[in-house]
Amino acid sequence: MNTADSDIAIRLRSLSHAFAGRPALHALDADIRRGIITGLVGPDGAGKTTLLRLMAGLLKPDSGSLQVEGLDPVTAGDALRTQLGYMPQKFGLYEDLTVLENLTLYADLRGVTGAAREESFQRLLAFTDLARFTDRLAGKLSGGMKQKLGLACTLLGSPRILLLDEPCVGVDPISRRELWRMVSSLADGGMAVLWSTSYLDEAELCGEVLLMHEGRLQYSGSPQALMDSMQGRSLLLQGIAGNRRQVLRRALRCPQVIDGALQGHAVRLVLRTAGELPDLSSLQAGPDASLQAVKPRLEDAFIDLLGGGPGGDSPLTEHMPPARLPDGVDADAVIVAEQLTRRFGDFVATDHVDFRIRRGEIFGLLGPNGAGKSTTFKMMCGLLPVSSGAARVMGLDLKKSASQARQQIGYMAQKFALYSNLSVAQNLEFFSGIYGLSGARQRAAVTDMVRVFALQPFLAMNAGELPLGFKQRLALACALMHQPPLLFLDEPTSGVDPVSRREFWSHINSLVDKGVTVMVTTHFMDEAEYCDRIGLVYRGRMIASGTPDELKAMVASPALPDPGMEDAFIALVERDDRLREAT
Incomplete structure (x- = not known):
C-alpha cells in the first residue's frame, strides 16, 4: 500500500442504494482521508444519512463497493466496531441517567472495562468539560452539553473514524464552536472525521467537502477551491x-x-x-x-x-389578507413584555425582561442553550404562566386572557409539533379545528393551505414520513390556518437546508409585508439578519438589543472591523461573563 492509500480511511466506488425501488444514492465515488474533517453537505433528502448508515454497517449497499479501514462494514462489522464511532442525529442518551451512568452504559456496550475504562472516562470528561456534571441527569443538560456527552460516548474505545450526523442541529453558536474545536483536535491527531451538516459556514472550515443532491455527488474537494x-x-x-x-x-x-x-x-x-x-x-x-x-x-x-x-x-402574498389590529391596540406595542419573570422553584429562568414589538416587525430572541429565551418565548405565547411582570399580546393580558390571546397567534413549534402518525390531511384538519375553524370555513382554509404550500401529492402520507423541508411547509400551513395577525416561530428552520430556509423566509417576508408581526427564536445567525430587531438573552436577562447592524457595531474593533452576527453573539455573551466576574 502506498502512502496516498494509507491516508484513505473510507473508500466508495460506484456505491448505490435504494429504498423500495426509490434510489437514495447513485454510483458514488469518494475517498475520506485521515487527519482532516470532511464535510458532508446537501439539502434534505440528498442521501447524507443513508451514506453514513452504510458506512456504519446499518444498511447494506445495493451495488458498488464500500471499504472502511479496508473492511466491509456488513461482513466485518464486529472487527470494525472498535475502530468506528457513529453519532446519529438523535443520539440515544438516556435522559433519566446521569452523565456518568450514560458513559458507563456505553462503555459496557463497547467492551471498555477496567483500567482502560477509568482512563477513558477521565480523558473524555476533561476533553468535553463535563467533569463538573457527572451527577447531573442527561435530561437536565443544555443542548450543547448533550451533544458533548453524545460525543464522549461515541469516542469510547478510541475509534479511528468518527461519523457525525448533523451534530450541531439546535445548538447555539458558542456550543457549536466548542464542539468544532474538540472534533478538530481529534482530526489533528490523525482521526478521519466525516461531519454531516446543514450549516454551510461550518462546512467552509472543513479540509474537504462532499456536496450531495438527490443522491448524487455534485462536488468533492476543497471548499476554498469551490468558493474561489x-x-x-x-x-x-x-x-x-x-x-x-x-x-x-x-x-x-x-x-x-x-x-x-x-x-x-x-x-x-x-x-x-x-x-x-x-x-x-x-x-x-x-x-x-x-x-x-x-x-x-x-x-x-x-x-x-x-x-x-x-x-x-410567495403565494401567501395573494392568499393572506392584511393583518388588522383591534380598536385601541397600539401599533407600536402589539407584543409587550414588562419586567417579565419566570421562576422554577429557586431558579430564575427569565429575569425582569423588557421589550416591545411593533406591528409588521420581525423580532428575534437569540441566546445560548439554557439562557432563558425558550421560557420567555413560551410565556409570550401563553404556554407558560408568568411568575411576575406583564406579558401582553394585542392588548390582552396573558395572565388573565391567555386562551383569548392564543386565538390571535399562529405558533410553529421547534421540531415542528406535528402528529407524525397522522396523514398530512389529518394534521391540517386537526390544527384548523384547534384554531376554531369548522364547516365550510375549515374546508376552505385546508384547501387554501394545500394549494399555497403545494401539499396535494402528500395528503395521504403520514407527516412523520415527509422530507424535512415539507414538514416545515406543513407546520407553517398549520400555524397560518386561521390567518393570525401574530406569528410565533420557535427555531423554525432547525436542521433544514439553505434552499428550504430561503423558501421559508420568502413566506415570512410576504406575511410581514401584510402587517403580520413575527417573534422568532433561532440559532442560525444568517437567519437573524432577517430580523428588524434582536433581543439577546443570557442567564435569564436581556443583555443587548437592537437591529442586527447595531449589535454587530457593538463589538466592532480594529482587530474585527466587520464582525458577523455570530461574532456579535459570542462577543456580547463573553462581555457579559466578564462584567459578572468583575462585580
Missing part, C-alpha cells in the same frame, strides 16, 4: 432606502440574480454570471444604493450548484 470559482459573483447591495424585503424580492426577479438574502440593512446577491449586473433602477433601492463585490461563501457556491435559489415570491 464564485469570484465576482457575490455582491452586497448597500445604502438601501425603503423596504429591504421588497428590494430583495425585486432583485430575485432579475434574470441576472440566482440567489439573495438579507444581511442587516443590506441585501446579499449572487449573480448568474460575473460582471452581468442587475439594473439598479429596477430594484427601487433608493438614490444612494450601490453594489459592492464581497468574498464568496460556500453557501453561494452550494446554491449555484443546485441551479439557484427558490426565488423571493
Whole structure:
C-alpha cells in the first residue's frame, strides 16, 4: 500500500442504494482521508444519512463497493466496531441517567472495562468539560452539553473514524464552536472525521467537502477551491432606502440574480454570471444604493450548484389578507413584555425582561442553550404562566386572557409539533379545528393551505414520513390556518437546508409585508439578519438589543472591523461573563 492509500480511511466506488425501488444514492465515488474533517453537505433528502448508515454497517449497499479501514462494514462489522464511532442525529442518551451512568452504559456496550475504562472516562470528561456534571441527569443538560456527552460516548474505545450526523442541529453558536474545536483536535491527531451538516459556514472550515443532491455527488474537494470559482459573483447591495424585503424580492426577479438574502440593512446577491449586473433602477433601492463585490461563501457556491435559489415570491402574498389590529391596540406595542419573570422553584429562568414589538416587525430572541429565551418565548405565547411582570399580546393580558390571546397567534413549534402518525390531511384538519375553524370555513382554509404550500401529492402520507423541508411547509400551513395577525416561530428552520430556509423566509417576508408581526427564536445567525430587531438573552436577562447592524457595531474593533452576527453573539455573551466576574 502506498502512502496516498494509507491516508484513505473510507473508500466508495460506484456505491448505490435504494429504498423500495426509490434510489437514495447513485454510483458514488469518494475517498475520506485521515487527519482532516470532511464535510458532508446537501439539502434534505440528498442521501447524507443513508451514506453514513452504510458506512456504519446499518444498511447494506445495493451495488458498488464500500471499504472502511479496508473492511466491509456488513461482513466485518464486529472487527470494525472498535475502530468506528457513529453519532446519529438523535443520539440515544438516556435522559433519566446521569452523565456518568450514560458513559458507563456505553462503555459496557463497547467492551471498555477496567483500567482502560477509568482512563477513558477521565480523558473524555476533561476533553468535553463535563467533569463538573457527572451527577447531573442527561435530561437536565443544555443542548450543547448533550451533544458533548453524545460525543464522549461515541469516542469510547478510541475509534479511528468518527461519523457525525448533523451534530450541531439546535445548538447555539458558542456550543457549536466548542464542539468544532474538540472534533478538530481529534482530526489533528490523525482521526478521519466525516461531519454531516446543514450549516454551510461550518462546512467552509472543513479540509474537504462532499456536496450531495438527490443522491448524487455534485462536488468533492476543497471548499476554498469551490468558493474561489464564485469570484465576482457575490455582491452586497448597500445604502438601501425603503423596504429591504421588497428590494430583495425585486432583485430575485432579475434574470441576472440566482440567489439573495438579507444581511442587516443590506441585501446579499449572487449573480448568474460575473460582471452581468442587475439594473439598479429596477430594484427601487433608493438614490444612494450601490453594489459592492464581497468574498464568496460556500453557501453561494452550494446554491449555484443546485441551479439557484427558490426565488423571493410567495403565494401567501395573494392568499393572506392584511393583518388588522383591534380598536385601541397600539401599533407600536402589539407584543409587550414588562419586567417579565419566570421562576422554577429557586431558579430564575427569565429575569425582569423588557421589550416591545411593533406591528409588521420581525423580532428575534437569540441566546445560548439554557439562557432563558425558550421560557420567555413560551410565556409570550401563553404556554407558560408568568411568575411576575406583564406579558401582553394585542392588548390582552396573558395572565388573565391567555386562551383569548392564543386565538390571535399562529405558533410553529421547534421540531415542528406535528402528529407524525397522522396523514398530512389529518394534521391540517386537526390544527384548523384547534384554531376554531369548522364547516365550510375549515374546508376552505385546508384547501387554501394545500394549494399555497403545494401539499396535494402528500395528503395521504403520514407527516412523520415527509422530507424535512415539507414538514416545515406543513407546520407553517398549520400555524397560518386561521390567518393570525401574530406569528410565533420557535427555531423554525432547525436542521433544514439553505434552499428550504430561503423558501421559508420568502413566506415570512410576504406575511410581514401584510402587517403580520413575527417573534422568532433561532440559532442560525444568517437567519437573524432577517430580523428588524434582536433581543439577546443570557442567564435569564436581556443583555443587548437592537437591529442586527447595531449589535454587530457593538463589538466592532480594529482587530474585527466587520464582525458577523455570530461574532456579535459570542462577543456580547463573553462581555457579559466578564462584567459578572468583575462585580
